[in-house]
Amino acid sequence: MSTLDTRSIHAGEPEPRIEGAVSMPVFQTATYAHDDPGATPRYIRYNNSPNHEALHEKLASLTRTDGALVTASGMAAISSALLSVLEAGDHLVAPQSLYGGTLALFNDLLPRFGVTHTLVADDAPDAWTSALQPNTAVLFTESIANPLLGIPDLKGMVDVAKNHGLATVIDNTFASPVNLRPATLGFDLVVHSATKYLGGHSDLAAGVVAGASAWLEDVRRTAKLLGGTLDPHACFLLHRSLKTLGVRVRQQNATAGHLARALTEHEGIEQVHHPSLPSHPNRDRAQALLDGFGGMVSLRLSPAVEIDPFFEALSLPLRAPSLGGVETLVTQPIHTSHQDVDPSIRHALGITERVVRVSVGLEGAGDLIEDFTGALDAGLGD
Template sequence: MKKKNLGLNTVCTHTGEVKDTQFKGAVSPIYLSSSYAFEDIDEKRYPRYFNTPNQQALCKKVAALEHTEDALIFGSGMAAISTSLLAFLHKGDHIVLQNALYGGTMNLVLEEFDKYGIEYTFTESLDIKDFKKAIQKNTKVIYIETPSNPLLKVTDIRKVAKLAKKHKLITMIDNTFASPVNQLPATLGIDIIIHSATKYFGGHSDILAGAVAASAEHINHIFQLAKNLGGSLSDFTVWMLERSMKTMGIRVKAQNKNALKLANYLEKHEAVSKVYYPGLKSHEDYELAKSQMAGFGGMMSFELKDEYNVSKFFKSLKLIKPSMSLAGVESTVLSPTQTSHALLTPEERKKQGIADGLIRFSVGIEDKKDIIADLNQAIKKAKKK
C-alpha cells in the first residue's frame, strides 16, 4: 500500500510507530534515555533537539495527518504557537492576526510583542477585506484560527491563503478546534498548521503538548529557534500521545455526531438564547464551514437566558464536568471569562463578543440521551426564583 493512499484511521493507528525489532511487540517501545552515543552514528540524538526515536516517529504521524512534509512536537500548545511566531517575526516586522483568537494567543501578542519590537494588527472582522486592509509594507505573517475559540467563528482559509501568497507572506493557522479529522489547512494553501495537542490529539485530558506541521523548510526554520527555547516534550508523554492518537479518528467523528445533535437540541431549548456551532444552518458561516470542513467538530458555545444562573448551572451538573480544558472523551463545560479568556480585559472580551454568561461546551462521546438529561436537570435547577 502506498502511504499517501492510507485512510485516516489507518494513519492514526500505524503511521509513526516505533518498530519493536527486538521483541516484535504490537505497540511502540518507549526510549526514555536523555543521553545517546555520539561516535560512529548517523545522527546525534538529544531530547531538546526533537530527535529521539519516539519524538521523530510521532512527528511523522502528525505530518501524515496534516498532509505536510514534516512536523515538530512541543511541550504545550503555547510553546508551539510562540516558537512558530517568533521564528518568523523579528524586530521591525509586522503580523496580521484575526480578531477572534484564543485568549492565550492574544495575551502573548499584547504582552510580549512590543518588547521584541514586533508590530501587529488585529483585523476588524473575519472578512477578507479586513485582512487585506491590515497588511503593511513590513508584514511578514498572517495568523488565523478557525473555528475560533470560543464563538466558533469561521475564517475563509482559501481566501486568506490566496491573499498571503499574493503578498509573499507566511500563513499560520491554529487548527486545534477542527483537528486534521475535520480540516486540512495545508490542502487549502496554509503554510504552517499549529495545534494544542493537549486537545483532540490527546483526547483523554491527561496530556499537555503542542504540535506544528509544515514543509520541511519551514519546520527546519522553526527548529532553529525551538532548540534554543527548549520547549520539547518528554518521551513518556510523546509515547502516551502516540497511543492516544491511534483512536483520534474514531473519537472525533463520534464527537462530531454528538455535537451536531446537541447543537440542534439546544437551539430549540426554551432556556437557551443563542447557540454558536458552525454545523447549524442558522450559523452565519455554515456554508463556508461546509466548504472547508469534513465535519463540524465537537466544540460549541451557548448562552442561557437572563433568568438562569450560570454558576448554579455549573454546580448542578452531574455527568458533564465543569473543567478548564476541552476535547476529552468526557463532556466538559467552562466559562471563557473565568478561564480561556480570563487574561483579556472586559473590554477586549466584549470586543470579541464574549459575554459573561457564555458557556463553552466540549462534547464528549457519551450517549446523547444521557448528556441531554444532565443538561436539562442542571438548567432546571439554575432557573432564578
C-alpha cells in the first residue's frame, strides 16, 4: 500500500473483517473478560480496545511511524508527549509563534514540575543553539505556525537536536499527514489535534501521538496515568474520517490557494498569509518540505475595514474556533486561540484584532471568494 489514500482506507482494518462488517464496529464497552489472569487485560483506559488498536495501526501507517496512540484531545496528546520526555528540572525550547493552549501548558503547568522554557523569536539554527541550557531536554515546534502560517526550519531544528542529544516534538496539526510526515525528517514524536483535519467534520475531539516504539511506550504509560483516553465511539468517528483525509485536505489546499490569491488584490486587505503566495517569507521552504500548502489562510484587514460589518456580512463561513472541518470557519485569534497569550508576544508576532484566521472548508472556491469579497466591501462601506 504505497499511497496515503490507499493506506487511509485499508491500513489497520481487521482481517478477517469482524462478522464481515465493512466498517469497523463500535465496541462500546469499558472492560473485557479474559482467561489469562497474568496477561494485560483489555480495558478502555489502557487504549487497547479493538477500536483503539485498529485506529493506532491506521494512524501509524499515515504518519510513517512505528506506532501511534490516540487521546481525548489535542492538548491531551501534547501533555502526554511532553510529560513523557521531560523530568523535573528540565528545560525546553520552542518558537514564540505557538498555539495559545500550548503556551499555557508551558507557563501554567510545567513550572509546577520544575520545568522551564525559552521561546525563540528568530527561526534559525543559531538562535535555537543559543537558547540551549545545560538542562535542555526537548525542542518543540509546530510544522505550520498558528495563526500566521510561518514554516520553521524543521531540518535545521532536527540537526540541532541530534548534535546536542535532545528530543524533538512537533505539532503537525495544521499540515496533517497529507502535507507533511515529520517523522521522516527525524522528529521523535509527532502530535496532532485530531479534532481538526484528521476528524474533519467538527464532530469529535481527539488527539494523536505518533513516533518510534521506544518513545511511544513512555507516552503510552504517561497517557494511561493521565487518563485522557478516547471513547470507542469517538474512535469510530475518527476511523471513519481518516478514510477521506487525502481527498478532503487536497481540496482544502487548492481552495485555500485560490482564496488567498484572490484576496491579495482586494483593497480591504493589508496582507494575506498563505505559504503558496510569493509574498510568504518561507515559500521556498514550504515548497521543499510540504506536499501541499495547507487549508489555512490568515488575513490582515486594512485599517479602513470596519471589523463588525465585515463579519456580519459573511454568509458562508461560520465564526467559530477550531479548524480543519468541511465547513469554512473564521475567527480572530486575539479572542480565541491566542486570547491568553502574553500581549507582548502577541504584539511581537503582529497578532492584532485585524488578523482573521480562515479555516477553508469544502465549499466551492468561487463561492467563498465572492462571499469574502462582498464582506470586505461591506466593511469598507460607501
